[in-house]
Amino acid sequence: MIDFKISNLIFYFILFFIVSSNIVFNSIYFDLTLISGLIIYVLRWSHTNWIICIILFLFGVYNDILVSTPFGYTSSLFLCFYLIDRIRSFLSVPSNTNIKFIIFSLLMIILSSMNYFTIYFIYNIPIPFFINIMPYLVVVLLYYPLDFIISYIQTKYVRIK
Amino acid sequence: MRLSRNLRVQKILSPSSRVFILAITLFIISLILFFGRFELTQSAKNLRSYLTNISYSISYIVSTPSNLINSGIQSVRDLKEIYHQLNEYNRNKLIDSLSFQEIISMKLKIAQYEDLLNLAADQEYDFITSRIVADFSNKLIGSILIKSNETKKIFVDMPAAGPNGILGRVSSLDNNIARVLLLNNINSRLPVSISEDAHQGIMIGQGQNNPIIKYLKKYKKIKVGDLVTTSGKGGIFPPYLVVGQVARTEGERIEVELIEDVSQLTHLMLLNYKFKQDNE
Numbered sequence: 001m002i003d004f005k006i007s008n009l010i011f012y013f014i015l016f017f018i019v020s021s022n023i024v025f026n027s028i029y030f031d032l033t034l035i036s037g038l039i040i041y042v043l044r045w046s047h048t049n050w051i052i053c054i055i056l057f058l059f060g061v062y063n064d065i066l067v068s069t070p071f072g073y074t075s076s077l078f079l080c081f082y083l084i085d086r087i088r089s090f091l092s093v094p095s096n097t098n099i100k101f102i103i104f105s106l107l108m109i110i111l112s113s114m115n116y117f118t119i120y121f122i123y124n125i126p127i128p129f130f131i132n133i134m135p136y137l138v139v140v141l142l143y144y145p146l147d148f149i150i151s152y153i154q155t156k157y158v159r160i161k
Numbered sequence: 162m163r164l165s166r167n168l169r170v171q172k173i174l175s176p177s178s179r180v181f182i183l184a185i186t187l188f189i190i191s192l193i194l195f196f197g198r199f200e201l202t203q204s205a206k207n208l209r210s211y212l213t214n215i216s217y218s219i220s221y222i223v224s225t226p227s228n229l230i231n232s233g234i235q236s237v238r239d240l241k242e243i244y245h246q247l248n249e250y251n252r253n254k255l256i257d258s259l260s261f262q263e264i265i266s267m268k269l270k271i272a273q274y275e276d277l278l279n280l281a282a283d284q285e286y287d288f289i290t291s292r293i294v295a296d297f298s299n300k301l302i303g304s305i306l307i308k309s310n311e312t313k314k315i316f317v318d319m320p321a322a323g324p325n326g327i328l329g330r331v332s333s334l335d336n337n338i339a340r341v342l343l344l345n346n347i348n349s350r351l352p353v354s355i356s357e358d359a360h361q362g363i364m365i366g367q368g369q370n371n372p373i374i375k376y377l378k379k380y381k382k383i384k385v386g387d388l389v390t391t392s393g394k395g396g397i398f399p400p401y402l403v404v405g406q407v408a409r410t411e412g413e414r415i416e417v418e419l420i421e422d423v424s425q426l427t428h429l430m431l432l433n434y435k436f437k438q439d440n441e
Contacts, residue, residue, distance in 0.1 A: 072194030
């Protein structure tokens with residue numbers, strides 16, 4: 001039996017801290033929303049804990065209000081990262097770090113393309129390729145170090161009955 | 162048959178499936194809010210302006226460690242800058258004392274000429290000084306949060322300016338927190354006047370890129386280095402305030418380099434322009 005309660009609280013606070021740090025860090029290369037998404041994706045959430053979905057949704061709304069992004073943007077991103085892992089396990093895709101990394105990288109490519117084309121077609125603004133891809137690339141590069149740290153914290157709180 | 166149906170029902174009603182359904186439902190709600198452009202509705206605007214102060218207060222407390230690190234780095238940079246400036250000042254002290262005399266005599270001459278030409282003095286506006294508390298200028302939806310003690314005097318669409326020129330306008334306000342929509346915001350539209358010939362156009366924010374000017378009739382006459390000022394059309398911004406300079410021209414595409422760099426500012430001025438107009 002795995003007890004996630006303490007680690008869950010730690011990660012809720014980490015996510016809350018990262019989202020709140022948006023008021024301090026203003027960088028083109030580090031998108032704290034995407035970094036929060038990476039943490040959500042890497043974490044091994046409890047599949048029966050319904051409060052996680054509500055918290056992720058509320059964190060999204062909180063981020064949208066703080067950063068002034070359109071309502072629903074961050075919450076859909078957070079829940080997408082959460083759901084991808086659930087769908088992966090539902091489809092019985094093995095929970096291998098490398099496979100998870102490939103799925104994550106593909107998701108990043110899709111998201112960056114969507115971001116680019118949305119801004120290009122709706123606002124008629126061509127963003128330079130480098131500026132568009134950089135935050136996504138940083139998050140992909142952070143995958144393995146973050147996965148290592150988070151796995152370490154989560155296994156520390158594993159309790160065998 | 163019945164057994165398999167029961168098993169299916171059991172599977173759907175299992176706690177894991179229920180959480181999955183809840184996540185899917187919330188995800189769909191989020192997508193509806195996003196693609197349905199909920200933020201354009203009045204209730205969303207009210208909700209956002211009402212919750213900005215609360216979310217800022219929470220985030221300010223939670224992000225205290227990051228804030229301390231950031232302000233520490235900033236203080237070190239400032240000290241380095243002051244030390245550098247002091248050295249520079251000592252080096253130029255002698256030269257300055259000579260040029261000071263020249264400047265004074267030139268200023269007196271300018272005053273005499275202005276008097277002879279009957280030039281009107283530059284228009285000045287009442288302003289409220291506000292502190293920048295959060296900077297989101299590097300995002301596509303570039304904005305800043307400001308705090309002021311005189312919030313009762315602040316209103317939506319109030320022009321915000323730095324020491325050199327215009328920065329943006331107030332887009333929403335709460336008790337003592339207001340959000341300023343910057344000129345680089347992709348939703349920003351500013352009527353501008355370019356060069357001495359006062360060519361009229363609309364400046365559109367481009368996120369991290371330089372803003373561009375559209376709807377210009379005589380775009381071929383625009384040269385790199387031409388001054389861009391507010392035209393005053395629309396009534397939100399006062400006229401003749403410096404916006405920036407033309408940085409690049411490529412056919413109809415005219416890029417403007419903004420005169421104000423928000424990341425270098427700690428305070429800004431909120432011009433009491435509309436307020437003055439209404440009272441006149």
